[in-house]
Amino acid sequence: MLASPNDIASDTPVLERKRGRRKDARPSEIVAAALDVFAEKGFAATKTDDIAARAGVSKGTLYLYFPSKEDLLKAVVQANVVSLIAEGREFVRTYSGSTGDMLRDFTLAWWRAEGATKQSAVPKLIMSEAGNFPDIVAYYFNEKIVPAEALITGILERGVASGEFKPIARMHDTIHSIVSAVIFLMHCKHSFAAHLGEDQMEPETFLTNHIHTLLHGLSNQPPSSRAS
Amino acid sequence: MLASPNDIASDTPVLERKRGRRKDARPSEIVAAALDVFAEKGFAATKTDDIAARAGVSKGTLYLYFPSKEDLLKAVVQANVVSLIAEGREFVRTYSGSTGDMLRDFTLAWWRAEGATKQSAVPKLIMSEAGNFPDIVAYYFNEKIVPAEALITGILERGVASGEFKPIARMHDTIHSIVSAVIFLMHCKHSFAAHLGEDQMEPETFLTNHIHTLLHGLSNQPPSSRAS
Amino acid sequence: MLASPNDIASDTPVLERKRGRRKDARPSEIVAAALDVFAEKGFAATKTDDIAARAGVSKGTLYLYFPSKEDLLKAVVQANVVSLIAEGREFVRTYSGSTGDMLRDFTLAWWRAEGATKQSAVPKLIMSEAGNFPDIVAYYFNEKIVPAEALITGILERGVASGEFKPIARMHDTIHSIVSAVIFLMHCKHSFAAHLGEDQMEPETFLTNHIHTLLHGLSNQPPSSRAS
Amino acid sequence: MLASPNDIASDTPVLERKRGRRKDARPSEIVAAALDVFAEKGFAATKTDDIAARAGVSKGTLYLYFPSKEDLLKAVVQANVVSLIAEGREFVRTYSGSTGDMLRDFTLAWWRAEGATKQSAVPKLIMSEAGNFPDIVAYYFNEKIVPAEALITGILERGVASGEFKPIARMHDTIHSIVSAVIFLMHCKHSFAAHLGEDQMEPETFLTNHIHTLLHGLSNQPPSSRAS
DNA sequence: CATGAATGAGTGTTCATTCAT
DNA sequence: CATGAATGAACACTCATTCAT
Numbered sequence: 012m013l014a015s016p017n018d019i020a021s022d023t024p025v026l027e028r029k030r031g032r033r034k035d036a037r038p039s040e041i042v043a044a045a046l047d048v049f050a051e052k053g054f055a056a057t058k059t060d061d062i063a064a065r066a067g068v069s070k071g072t073l074y075l076y077f078p079s080k081e082d083l084l085k086a087v088v089q090a091n092v093v094s095l096i097a098e099g100r101e102f103v104r105t106y107s108g109s110t111g112d113m114l115r116d117f118t119l120a121w122w123r124a125e126g127a128t129k130q131s132a133v134p135k136l137i138m139s140e141a142g143n144f145p146d147i148v149a150y151y152f153n154e155k156i157v158p159a160e161a162l163i164t165g166i167l168e169r170g171v172a173s174g175e176f177k178p179i180a181r182m183h184d185t186i187h188s189i190v191s192a193v194i195f196l197m198h199c200k201h202s203f204a205a206h207l208g209e210d211q212m213e214p215e216t217f218l219t220n221h222i223h224t225l226l227h228g229l230s231n232q233p234p235s236s237r238a239s
Numbered sequence: 240m241l242a243s244p245n246d247i248a249s250d251t252p253v254l255e256r257k258r259g260r261r262k263d264a265r266p267s268e269i270v271a272a273a274l275d276v277f278a279e280k281g282f283a284a285t286k287t288d289d290i291a292a293r294a295g296v297s298k299g300t301l302y303l304y305f306p307s308k309e310d311l312l313k314a315v316v317q318a319n320v321v322s323l324i325a326e327g328r329e330f331v332r333t334y335s336g337s338t339g340d341m342l343r344d345f346t347l348a349w350w351r352a353e354g355a356t357k358q359s360a361v362p363k364l365i366m367s368e369a370g371n372f373p374d375i376v377a378y379y380f381n382e383k384i385v386p387a388e389a390l391i392t393g394i395l396e397r398g399v400a401s402g403e404f405k406p407i408a409r410m411h412d413t414i415h416s417i418v419s420a421v422i423f424l425m426h427c428k429h430s431f432a433a434h435l436g437e438d439q440m441e442p443e444t445f446l447t448n449h450i451h452t453l454l455h456g457l458s459n460q461p462p463s464s465r466a467s
Numbered sequence: 468m469l470a471s472p473n474d475i476a477s478d479t480p481v482l483e484r485k486r487g488r489r490k491d492a493r494p495s496e497i498v499a500a501a502l503d504v505f506a507e508k509g510f511a512a513t514k515t516d517d518i519a520a521r522a523g524v525s526k527g528t529l530y531l532y533f534p535s536k537e538d539l540l541k542a543v544v545q546a547n548v549v550s551l552i553a554e555g556r557e558f559v560r561t562y563s564g565s566t567g568d569m570l571r572d573f574t575l576a577w578w579r580a581e582g583a584t585k586q587s588a589v590p591k592l593i594m595s596e597a598g599n600f601p602d603i604v605a606y607y608f609n610e611k612i613v614p615a616e617a618l619i620t621g622i623l624e625r626g627v628a629s630g631e632f633k634p635i636a637r638m639h640d641t642i643h644s645i646v647s648a649v650i651f652l653m654h655c656k657h658s659f660a661a662h663l664g665e666d667q668m669e670p671e672t673f674l675t676n677h678i679h680t681l682l683h684g685l686s687n688q689p690p691s692s693r694a695s
Numbered sequence: 696m697l698a699s700p701n702d703i704a705s706d707t708p709v710l711e712r713k714r715g716r717r718k719d720a721r722p723s724e725i726v727a728a729a730l731d732v733f734a735e736k737g738f739a740a741t742k743t744d745d746i747a748a749r750a751g752v753s754k755g756t757l758y759l760y761f762p763s764k765e766d767l768l769k770a771v772v773q774a775n776v777v778s779l780i781a782e783g784r785e786f787v788r789t790y791s792g793s794t795g796d797m798l799r800d801f802t803l804a805w806w807r808a809e810g811a812t813k814q815s816a817v818p819k820l821i822m823s824e825a826g827n828f829p830d831i832v833a834y835y836f837n838e839k840i841v842p843a844e845a846l847i848t849g850i851l852e853r854g855v856a857s858g859e860f861k862p863i864a865r866m867h868d869t870i871h872s873i874v875s876a877v878i879f880l881m882h883c884k885h886s887f888a889a890h891l892g893e894d895q896m897e898p899e900t901f902l903t904n905h906i907h908t909l910l911h912g913l914s915n916q917p918p919s920s921r922a923s
Numbered sequence: 924c925a926t927g928a929a930t931g932a933g934t935g936t937t938c939a940t941t942c943a944t
Numbered sequence: 945c946a947t948g949a950a951t952g953a954a955c956a957c958t959c960a961t962t963c964a965t
């Protein structure tokens with residue numbers, strides 16, 4: 012259903028030249044516009060006119076590059092999946108330092124690369140539209156979530172292996188304890204931005220604190236015997 | 240915009256009788272059906288016929304009780320906000336035990352009361368529709384999120400006061416470290432249910448582990464000096 | 468289609484007795500209410516609820532007496548046709564005086580009996596709905612317009628026969644010169660009431676003047692030879 | 696509410712070409728079709744599909760040019776108001792001849808320009824829908840009725856000033872004596888066309904006779920003293 | 924390539940009519 | 945008799961998609 016991801020970057024900066032060269036930029040401009048509007052209104056409530064208007068093209072032009080609104084959604088998801096994982100792999104491959112710092116820096120890097128950009132709308136979109144487009148979700152799950160969890164698994168195993176971390180009984184749970192904060196942050200950004208004061212939600216501070224707490228705990232007391 | 244929440248329970252069991260009596264049950268049956276369909280498809284992609292069909296009534300009957308599809312959405316949100324907070328307050332008021340256990344039990348009780356039921360669709364719905372219905376989000380934020388955070392603040396302060404917990408510099412961050420796991424779980428349930436194996440995501444186990452990790456940490460090492 | 472007119476009077480005064488005797492008044496109360504609402508909104512834009520509400524009964528009760536909304540319209544027309552013609556016949560039969568005065572008094576009596584009452588809504592209604600209910604129009608035409616024109620023909624012939632009036636070449640035209648003023652007045656009353664000042668439109672004065680002008684002319688000069 | 700009338704002619708003949716060009720003709724074609732159907736069925740009973748079908752376009756196209764059915768009604772009224780008044784002014788400005796002839800010729804010209812064309816449906820429409828669209832009625836009243844009465848006032852005053860006419864005590868009444876015949880004729884045309892034989896209602900003959908009677912009277916006798 | 928007028932299937936909402944109580 | 949909750953066919957309006965220019 013979903014073609015293998017080809018490299019449609021959505022944030023490509025564009026130096027305007029009306030109808031001039033660089034026609035190949037059109038698709039990615041449209042994808043970027045679509046991401047904006049889909050994230051704001053949801054797929055069903057988005058009108059193709061809105062996307063066209065935001066992309067600065069006519070409605071007909073959309074159909075020159077994408078056979079349907081749904082294909083545009085697919086393109087949006089595809090365009091925002093691949094490079095992130097590649098970046099993550101590179102981070103893990105090259106990081107040197109303690110695993111605690113690595114976990115913190117990985118999380119921050121992830122936030123900076125995805126959460127702090129417009130791409131953060133994709134997870135929201137995926138979640139919102141999961142019920143209506145299961146194949147897109149499957150694609151996203153396999154191409155992004157699975158590799159991402161693999162990366163984190165690698166980090167955690169590094170910590171356990173080095174003795175920095177205690178043994179981890181249920182790896183998935185620990186991964187989710189980390190991931191949930193980033194996802195939560197992205198969702199908040201797109202849903203409650205207006206309601207959260209700047210001080211209540213400073214993403215990088217929050218993530219730093221979150222990882223710190225996960226590493227060192229809130230409690231002054233030793234764990235009771237019946238641990239995880 | 241949104242009237243003060245009146246207690247429309249959404250899971251009322253019904254003994255069928257086609258016409259006539261039972262009319263006071265209708266609204267809550269409809270609200271329950273609407274919650275299901277909205278959560279599955281999103282607001283815009285939901286057809287009123289679908290709601291009517293799922294509620295076992297005709298399309299016209301919907302409009303006997305709710306002036307519009309949007310009002311039905313409001314009713315869905317309202318119906319699933321109030322009692323939860325009341326339950327939470329009661330839990331906090333009556334709990335006796337260590338604050339670590341309290342935090343874990345609070346989280347589990349929250350999950351059982353909301354996450355494990357159909358009500359867990361509401362947070363997903365709120366997030367998905369935030370862009371289109373800001374007043375509903377505002378209502379939800381004020382009536383549910385704010386009080387919920389107040390409850391958790393109380394628990395954390397109890398732990399700090401008793402010396403069980405270390406001092407907490409940024410209360411909001413710590414609250415969000417807790418909350419994010421529950422929200423994450425609810426969102427996953429409605430988006431990735433099909434993709435997550437039973438063993439990868441066992442909600443109560445995950446939450447127990449999450450709280451345990453937050454309390455006692457992953458690390459074998461003491462925190463570096465430059466903490467939060 | 469339309470039954471022979473049975474005597475449903477619409478202006479029957481009613482002394483209220485809730486659910487008491489005199490159940491036979493119900494139909495005429497409903498017909499009176501329907502006339503009001505039909506005249507105000509037109510047939511298609513009238514909701515049966517409105518009629519029921521104005522009649523002070525439930526919507527279901529309407530269907531106890533009238534098989535459909537359209538039948539209610541028929542009843543409204545029927546109820547307001549018969550007695551008028553009878554009154555007119557009586558007037559003509561018993562009038563003694565000059566034919567000029569007779570014409571004026573006939574016109575005024577007509578206005579008082581129909582134009583000044585709620586019945587004046589019927590001609591408006593007939594005109595508005597002519598395209599949709601041709602059989603009702605046919606009924607109205609045959610039962611009211613034809614007899615009414617016969618009455619006026621009688622008056623005009625009386626005047627010609629007595630030498631009071633000049634010979635009348637096209638009887639229909641002269642009838643319409645008279646009738647048009649009354650119809651015009653009724654239509655204005657239901658359409659421009661809000662726009663016409665009291666002084667611009669005093670019905671009885673207008674009709675008196677209209678008949679006077681028709682009888683005696685505006686001109687100081689004799690007609691040119693090429694008359695009608 | 697109603698924009699200043701722009702010149703949408705409703706009877707523009709059209710040389711067919713299915714798509715593309717001719718787009719500026721579309722609105723007036725639609726307005727013409729709408730006038731037809733509204734006049735025939737009334738506003739509420741008219742389906743937008745009917746208008747579209749009669750205009751030879753799809754339903755969607757209607758909404759390309761008019762935001763709603765009600766706006767289409769407004770456009771219909773606007774399109775058929777302005778030029779008439781301009782024509783009337785021109786007639787009055789340029790007429791030379793006796794005032795009696797002028798009154799007759801004015802009436803006939805009015806009939807030919809409005810009554811004999813499809814525009815004659817507008818007065819019927821206005822009357823029928825008065826209760827539901829008061830602002831449209833107000834527009835019509837101010838833009839058409841008021842100026843029309845002013846024109847007739849001018850004619851009558853010319854006759855009085857020249858001594859051709861007797862003094863006129865209540866100008867409004869006399870205007871209405873003239874106008875009522877034209878309105879009556881228009882209403883009849885749209886309501887009783889099927890019922891009136893050709894000989895009973897020959898519009899121009901009727902109007903000629905009506906004006907003749909208004910000028911010279913039916914009576915052989917002088918008015919009694921107690922005039923208006 | 925790009926446009927935007929045109930389309931028509933689809934959806935939210937209304938309302939005449941029915942019928943169990 | 946009277947009610948009013950329930951129905952579902954019908955309608956105004958929308959919007960993804962097409963295609964002549």
